[in-house]
Amino acid sequence: MQLDERKYLILQAIIDDYILTAMPVGSRTISRKSGVGYSPATIRNEMSDLEELGYLDQPHTSAGRVPSNKAYRLYVDHLMKTVKLTNDERERMQDHLAAKSKQVEGVIRSAAGVLSDATKYTSVIVAPKLSTLRIKHVQLVPVAERMALMVIVTNAGIVKDAVISVPEGMTADELYAVSRTLTEKLADKPLEAVRQAFAELLRNAEYNRKLLGETLQVIEKRLEAGGDASDVIVGGPANMLEYPEYSDVSKARNFLAVLESKDTLRKLLSRDGSMEISIRIGPENQLPALNDCSIVTASYRVGDHSSGTLGIIGPTRMNYNRVISVLEFMGRALSDVLSEYR
Amino acid sequence: MQLDERKYLILQAIIDDYILTAMPVGSRTISRKSGVGYSPATIRNEMSDLEELGYLDQPHTSAGRVPSNKAYRLYVDHLMKTVKLTNDERERMQDHLAAKSKQVEGVIRSAAGVLSDATKYTSVIVAPKLSTLRIKHVQLVPVAERMALMVIVTNAGIVKDAVISVPEGMTADELYAVSRTLTEKLADKPLEAVRQAFAELLRNAEYNRKLLGETLQVIEKRLEAGGDASDVIVGGPANMLEYPEYSDVSKARNFLAVLESKDTLRKLLSRDGSMEISIRIGPENQLPALNDCSIVTASYRVGDHSSGTLGIIGPTRMNYNRVISVLEFMGRALSDVLSEYR
DNA sequence: GTTAGCACTCGATGCTGTTGAGTGCTAACA
DNA sequence: TGTTAGCACTCAACAGCATCGAGTGCTAAC
Secondary structure: OOOOHHHHHHHHHHHHHHHHHOOOEOHHHHHHOOOOOOOHHHHHHHHHHHHHOOOEEOOOOOOOEEEOHHHHHHHHHHHOOOOOOOHHHHHHHHHHHHHOOOOHHHHHHHHHHHHHHHHOOEEEEEOOOHHHOEEEEEEEEEEEOOEEEEEEEEOOOOEEEEEEEOOOOOOHHHHHHHHHHHHHHHOOOEHHHHHHHHHHHHHOOOOOHHHHHHHHHHHHHHHHHOOOHHHEEEEOHHHHHHOHHHOOHHHHHHHHHHHHOHHHHHHHHOOOOOOOEEEEEHHHHOOHHHOOEEEEEEEEEEOOEEEEEEEEEEEOOOOHHHHHHHHHHHHHHHHHHHOOOO | OOOOHHHHHHHHHHHHHHHHHOOOEOHHHHHHOOOOOOOHHHHHHHHHHHHHOOOEEOOOOOOOEEEOHHHHHHHHHHHOOOOOOOHHHHHHHHHHHHHOOOOHHHHHHHHHHHHHHHHOOEEEEEOOOHHHOEEEEEEEEEEEOOEEEEEEEEOOOOEEEEEEEOOOOOOHHHHHHHHHHHHHHHOOOEHHHHHHHHHHHHHOOOOOHHHHHHHHHHHHHHHHHOOOHHHEEEEOHHHHHHOHHHOOHHHHHHHHHHHHOHHHHHHHHOOOOOOOEEEEEHHHHOOHHHOOEEEEEEEEEEOOEEEEEEEEEEEOOOOHHHHHHHHHHHHHHHHHHHOOOO
16 A cells, blocks of 8 residues: 555645644544545545554554654654744744853853743753864862862863873972973864874973873863763753653653653764754664653754764653754754854 | 640650651550650640640641641750761761862862761752962963963862953063962952952053953952852752652652752851851741741851751751751861861 | 451542533524 | 444543541540
């Protein structure tokens, strides 16, 4: 059996309605819709076919039909018509984003807020991948006896800091001198290239080898770890509880538990980067706890490099086309803000 | 009518049982308990008295009794017997706290995790009040043309950073020189005293007045604002959903909404500081959404100054004495860790 | 003062019948 | 041949009703 024009039309109408109401859709409902000129009986026949083809499920005999994951997949790939955001909305989002802090974490935090407000779903943003950033400045600031704070400023304005121990009796001026050397050698290098630069630096070491060695280690550790907890920001975690899918407290708890594990989130949001928008529907995202969630992700850039991910987690029954519009827009907006320092 | 010894005993038994089971407590249950040598009938008479005195509520005629907020108040003030934490537990908490980052935000974040894990409730920690901190170092780091990052290191190792604009053409070395002057003038001053120090600095200004002026403004803004969103850290938000009090999704949503508003949390956790542990039961904390929550708070110190608050939010039916023990212990542990830099 | 006994209350539970949204099938229609 | 009206059928949701049992308050006896 093939999907003809009418089946597409009906399937689309069913999905649209279900996304709106979360209730199984009956033949009468579809028949009444403008644009569909068939009687309930005809619709029923088509629905029966669609069910056989795996696009619809029936919770029980006397209920309407519910779209299957296969149907959502078809919907996002072919059926869905994209809706533009109004200028008003764009402006509002832009304003909210721009008004906030210039610090990267602040920007990302407010972006997550804007995303979850605009979509009413839960948003997740992964901070820029360190390996795509370039070092602008390295500075060692004395903190205590034998301790210094290392601050790394990158082209995205992102600041990574870590406390390292320094040789006894090192003065602020000496630390500044070391900082200058580090900055000179490392400026405009990607964080990835730090290793080579340091090797060279160590060969003709005028400064204390131990200090440089430890500094190198700290930077490398940061690179490997791929960032700490604060690098994954969640917005509007409670939004998800608005939807009947999560009216069951134990489901809600599981969902919130996923949000608390930043590592899981990072994995969930990882994407192959080839396409602009990636959509994973239900079980496609591997995690049983998110079996009736969809995850839509886009990426943003810092400078020339694709650098981080922003995404929305919502029920599979989510308003895909609005979410996509919002993510595309915010992806660009976020790239602009974060690339401002270049 | 007065509360005699036996009434105390029975009330305590009821509260203990209710905290454990969350089910209305009947006379038989109490009668069976070891330590209470009376028949259900006697207990019933006493319970009737206790209800008349406002210590017990009865959900409906044929149900057991439930402690009122007045009863919890009496319980925490007089009845409760304190339980010591085991050495094992202490060690585990200490380890979890110590293992983590040396950065203040990291310490607080992991402390919040430890607190919520140890109590199974939701924890909230307010970062050190800026006004109690002393400046150790101020450093301006070039970020871009006409822009610098100002890093303030304090005695708690806490780092506040903000981007400020600087006059055109200022070199890294010049910024360093300004940094040195700032550090010299401000070192060991409380952040509060910054204003005076700056005024003096501006009088015999060798450096660009505009730069200093703006720097001052930034520091002051930080002081007034009382910190940004990242200064209130919540641990285990989903823990609360484990309790039958929140089996209703809309209640759960309200609760989570409160946790998202950092300002509200800051207000909720503010305390008069006179006593070591503060307990607010149900409506005592003013917020309708938290009407059946209790908030227990303790404070921690950085150096010599009482500086921040750590607290637990749980159902009024919470295990007060365990929560208190944990908070006392963690308050000390946190003070120790944060005062390490002195 | 304490307790056994007993009638009483009332939410929880489970059973039953009814309702209505929705289906599938068949036969008539264009 | 595709479409539709008609109709019997299904089944979750809901309301009504009886039952059960945990727990109470009261009274009388110990």
